[in-house]
Structures are given as structure tokens and as C-alpha cells.
Amino acid sequence: MIKKTSCPICKKRALKNLILFKKFPITGIFTKKRNKKFQKFDLDLGICKNCNHLQLRKLVSKKILYDAKYYNRTGKSHLSLQAYDFFKKFIFKNKRKYDLGNLMEIGCNDITMLKKFSRFSTKSLGVDPIWRGKKVNFGKVKVLGKFVEDVNFKKDLNFKPDTIISTHNLEHIEDPLKLFKVLSNLVDNNGMIFIEVPDATTMIKNLRYDQIFHQHYHYFTLNSLKNLATKAGLKVIDYDLNKKFWGGSLMVAMKKNKIIKNDIKKNLNFDKIVMRNFKKFKKKYEKLKEKITESENLIAYGAGQMTPTFAYHLDSKFDEIKFFLDDDKSKNNTFYPGLKPKILYAKNKNFNKDFSYLVTALDGVISIRNKLHKNKIHKIISI
Numbered sequence: 001m002i003k004k005t006s007c008p009i010c011k012k013r014a015l016k017n018l019i020l021f022k023k024f025p026i027t028g029i030f031t032k033k034r035n036k037k038f039q040k041f042d043l044d045l046g047i048c049k050n051c052n053h054l055q056l057r058k059l060v061s062k063k064i065l066y067d068a069k070y071y072n073r074t075g076k077s078h079l080s081l082q083a084y085d086f087f088k089k090f091i092f093k094n095k096r097k098y099d100l101g102n103l104m105e106i107g108c109n110d111i112t113m114l115k116k117f118s119r120f121s122t123k124s125l126g127v128d129p130i131w132r133g134k135k136v137n138f139g140k141v142k143v144l145g146k147f148v149e150d151v152n153f154k155k156d157l158n159f160k161p162d163t164i165i166s167t168h169n170l171e172h173i174e175d176p177l178k179l180f181k182v183l184s185n186l187v188d189n190n191g192m193i194f195i196e197v198p199d200a201t202t203m204i205k206n207l208r209y210d211q212i213f214h215q216h217y218h219y220f221t222l223n224s225l226k227n228l229a230t231k232a233g234l235k236v237i238d239y240d241l242n243k244k245f246w247g248g249s250l251m252v253a254m255k256k257n258k259i260i261k262n263d264i265k266k267n268l269n270f271d272k273i274v275m276r277n278f279k280k281f282k283k284k285y286e287k288l289k290e291k292i293t294e295s296e297n298l299i300a301y302g303a304g305q306m307t308p309t310f311a312y313h314l315d316s317k318f319d320e321i322k323f324f325l326d327d328d329k330s331k332n333n334t335f336y337p338g339l340k341p342k343i344l345y346a347k348n349k350n351f352n353k354d355f356s357y358l359v360t361a362l363d364g365v366i367s368i369r370n371k372l373h374k375n376k377i378h379k380i381i382s383i
Helices: 078-095 112-120 176-186 200-205 222-231 270-294 307-313 362-374
Strands: 015-025 040-048 054-056 101-106 121-127 141-144 163-167 192-198 234-242 249-256 298-301 321-326 343-345 356-359
Touching (some): 015 307, 040 270, 078 112, 078 163, 078 192, 078 234, 078 249, 101 112, 101 176, 112 141, 112 163, 176 222, 176 234, 200 270, 222 234, 222 249, 298 362
Parallel strands (some): 101 121, 101 163, 163 192, 321 343
Antiparallel strands (some): 192 249
16 A cells, blocks of 8 residues: 655645544455455545645555456446536536537546547547557547556647546546646646546535545545646636535636646635544444344345445445345346345346335435335335
């Protein structure tokens, strides 16, 4: 693991520990066989005393986090497709016209979004390590199968981007300031950069500590994004919050700023708020575990990527659950490492009114509850 000694935003050696989750599981992994042995690493959440940026103190290697088992693919997430429309409106609110010019997406994933945006662009380039060693042929969309930190843009990029977009990628980057400086130099003088990240302020307010996990090195607020932009020669000109994605998804629009500033603004008392709300989070989970313990004939609905963190905070292996149900057919007959129940395709099963249903995909609670109600299931347990 990589131990951080200085803040990646302000570069000050002013980090302090807040919360330690011992032997925390890696999420986003599904296996064909039940596997009791799996890698776990301590998850050490800290904060910078100088700028109040929330972050992990110890980082698990990207080679471990994003191996072939890692599941995240944009096209498989109905939430990501919903978020595309919100992000699109935000972009063209600031671009004024439906013309992105030369477009580049950092963290293009399965290029679901890049292909949609490519009809508004002259040229399109995506960067994502999931395409390593793969042949890519998507018409005018070019893809580089690399981590963005490993891209040589002078060699690999044959145009100057007018628009750079990146959704839910920055939080995975070890040194976001270094990336911002690269993007600032890369984008056209009149170009724009659009960044979307999970909003840490909303996460803490809504007691969503289950959204803290190894793949997210950083937990950004509007304040920390503005600090990043300022130090990289950029300026935040607009922002918005999509409350329906990831519990609160923050997006900012940036342009080049002629003056590079080193001024740092603090998110005052954020550390105290984090710790105060963490106590509320633990009490909430204690009550939820009581409900689960009291229930008989329990089925789980929603095999989300983050379900192992749900189990961790409940201090449970979900042994009391018969099986997980999920709407993604590709997860049928798979398992989470370390958890006993098998995942089954929901459409292959009839809903049983005699069973209680635990919602285990925490970002899909509302839609899953609605589906269960439509199928006349009323014994529902959820956050």
C-alpha cells in the first residue's frame, strides 16, 4: 500500500487520521465460485488540516483494484444512463450551442457516454485502462487503453481538445493536481473542462459512509475542486448537483485562468462534521442489524458493486440470506468474495410474499422498493 504523507490538493504535510476501517473488502468483484479467501486491506480515512480535503491515507495499488475481475461498466448501470442526460444539460448550458469541437473523455469506461457525445464533436478520444491490449474500432471514436497518468499526450493525441469531460474518475486518481495541470495545458485556450465527482458534502450529510471504499482515493467538495482549479490555472465558472446519482453527484465547468493562484480556501469544521455524523451512521446501522436479525426467511434484492461495504458495516457475511436477486442477467450464479449467498437473476424467480426482502443495492433503494411493492411484497428492510 502507498502511504500518503502530504495532501494532493495543497501539498502540505498536514494530514490527520479520522476513521480506520480494518480489513476492508475490495468492491466491484464477482466470482463464479464461492470464495472465502479474498484480499482485504485497512481503509484509513483522513483529512488535510490545511485545506480540509477528505481523502484516504493509504492507497491500494491500481493493479490490485482494477484487475480483470473488476466489474464497473457504464452500459450496465441504469443510474449512469440517467446521469448522462443531467450531465448533457449541464454541458450545453455552458457551451451555449451543440458543438463540442474536438472532444476527449478521461475515464471513458465502455465508451457508452463518449459514443453519445461523439455526434456533437468533430473528433473524439477516450482514455481508460479497461481497453488495454484490445483492438478498438468505433468509427470516429478513438480509445487509448491506458491509465490517464500513463498517457503521453504529445505522442498519443493528434488534436488539441476543445472540450474535456470526465465523470466519476477524478476520485480514483492518486495525484489530481498533476492531472489538472496536464488538462489545463492540453485544452484549447477557449475550451472548457467538465468534471463530475461524488459529492462528499452530500455523502456526509446523508450518512452514506458506505460510499467510502478503496477505489475512491478522494472525497471531493466544491471547495476542494475550486482549490484544485485555482492551483492548476483554471477557474470554476459553474457547478450543479445531481441528487439522483450516487446519492449526490457534483459537476463543475472550468475554463483557463490567466492567473495561477496558490490561495487555499478551507472547508471549515468539515472534520468535526465528518466525525459527528459518523456516530449517527453507526447507530443507524445498529438499528438496521436488529431488524435483519429479527427477520426470518430473508432474501436480498440488489447485487450492487458496493454490497460488500454494506455487509462490512453490518458486521455480517449475510449467512441468514437465502440468495441475492439482481436484474443484471450477467451476474446470475455468481458470488461476492467472502459472502455466502449466491446471486440469481431476478426474472428467473417468483416473488414470495412469505419472505422478507432486504435491499442490498443502496443506490437503488427507491426503485427496488417500488418494484417489490408492485409485486405485492410488503416485508421490506432497507436504509
